[in-house]
Amino acid sequence: MIITRRTLLGAAAAIACAAAIPAFAAKPLTIGFSQVGAESEWRTANTASIKDAAKKAGVNLKFADAQQQQQNQVKAIRSFIAQRVDVIAFSPVVETGWETVLREAKNAKIPVILTDRAVKVTDPSLYVSFIGSDFVEEGRRAGRWLLDYAKKNGDKPLNIVELQGTTGAAPAIDRRNGFAEVIGTNPKLKVIRSQTADFTRAKGKEVMEAFLKSEGKKINVLYAHNDDMAIGAIQAIEEAGLKPGKDIIIISIDGVKGAFEAMKAGKLNVTVECNPLLGPTLIQTAQDVVAGKPVPKRIVVNEGVFPAEVAAKELPNRKY
Numbered sequence: 416m417i418i419t420r421r422t423l424l425g426a427a428a429a430i431a432c433a434a435a436i437p438a439f440a441a442k443p444l445t446i447g448f449s450q451v452g453a454e455s456e457w458r459t460a461n462t463a464s465i466k467d468a469a470k471k472a473g474v475n476l477k478f479a480d481a482q483q484q485q486q487n488q489v490k491a492i493r494s495f496i497a498q499r500v501d502v503i504a505f506s507p508v509v510e511t512g513w514e515t516v517l518r519e520a521k522n523a524k525i526p527v528i529l530t531d532r533a534v535k536v537t538d539p540s541l542y543v544s545f546i547g548s549d550f551v552e553e554g555r556r557a558g559r560w561l562l563d564y565a566k567k568n569g570d571k572p573l574n575i576v577e578l579q580g581t582t583g584a585a586p587a588i589d590r591r592n593g594f595a596e597v598i599g600t601n602p603k604l605k606v607i608r609s610q611t612a613d614f615t616r617a618k619g620k621e622v623m624e625a626f627l628k629s630e631g632k633k634i635n636v637l638y639a640h641n642d643d644m645a646i647g648a649i650q651a652i653e654e655a656g657l658k659p660g661k662d663i664i665i666i667s668i669d670g671v672k673g674a675f676e677a678m679k680a681g682k683l684n685v686t687v688e689c690n691p692l693l694g695p696t697l698i699q700t701a702q703d704v705v706a707g708k709p710v711p712k713r714i715v716v717n718e719g720v721f722p723a724e725v726a727a728k729e730l731p732n733r734k735y
């Protein structure tokens with residue numbers, strides 16, 4: 416074959432063009448993600464972790480904020496099915512009411528991954544994996560801290576008020592049960608009021624004001640299912656002229672920066688960590704599912720307990 420100047424130029428142009436488009440450009444993975452809402456510092460960190468991990472992995476993330484409404488999550492999942500995404504992932508705002516829409520996803524052959532919170536379904540094949548904390552154990556850890564505190568402080572009777580998370584949500588149900596299971600071993604520890612404050616600061620303040628009005632100085636301990644409600648309650652306690660962390664001992668869950676700052680200020684006594692940084696594990700699990708690799712049905716994140724004594728040292732290390 417005679418190689419002329421014209422032929423060379425033509426060949427060079429063809430090579431340059433071919434190099435610009437990789438021979439087998441894999442279509443980026445598309446994940447439809449339905450998030451509970453933006454109700455707490457924990458949720459903000461969880462959303463950031465998922466978006467950051469998707470961006471780093473070149474995943475096309477379709478993100479929907481449900482503003483803590485289940486019907487918005489159902490709508491978002493149906494829209495992801497219609498858009499034929501590769502994977503659907505979501506943090507279910509409550510445990511029940513998912514069978515129908517998850518069956519639609521299964522019939523559409525779109526795998527579903529749960530993050531953060533669990534669902535109650537009769538058919539476990541409706542989702543491939545659940546990535547999240549053990550909320551019962553988080554409740555137990557809060558209870559064990561209080562048992563220890565009671566023992567170190569003369570084992571006198573302690574009246575507890577409890578701010579529950581969102582009604583029907585797995586963390587609210589499980590943290591209540593775990594805490595009750597452990598404090599039930601000491602008859603002097605008594606929950607005298609328990610009510611939902613929906614995981615938000617505003618509601619935490621509002622419900623704590625009501626508790627203070629009805630129970631007043633009888634309250635010795637506050638157990639809040641998340642730091643945001645505890646921080647709201649701290650405002651109510653101070654406005655009532657009491658010292659949070661001293662007049663009322665406060666135990667909460669999540670381990671967000673706001674909790675470490677409150678502990679450093681002596682207004683919160685302990686926070687039980689609940690790790691929101693689930694993004695990298697979610698993306699890896701979605702990639703494995705699409706690649707046909709086996710994935711664990713349950714992926715539990717590791718977490719610790721942070722009493723006020725370590726807050727100042729720990730605060731600079733906190734990632735959320």
Ligand code: GZL
Pocket residue numbers: 454455456457458531532547548586614640641642643668669689
């Ligand atoms: C726990 C998560 C909870 C947090 C709250 O995994 O679902 O929801 O504890 C958040 O802060 O609102």
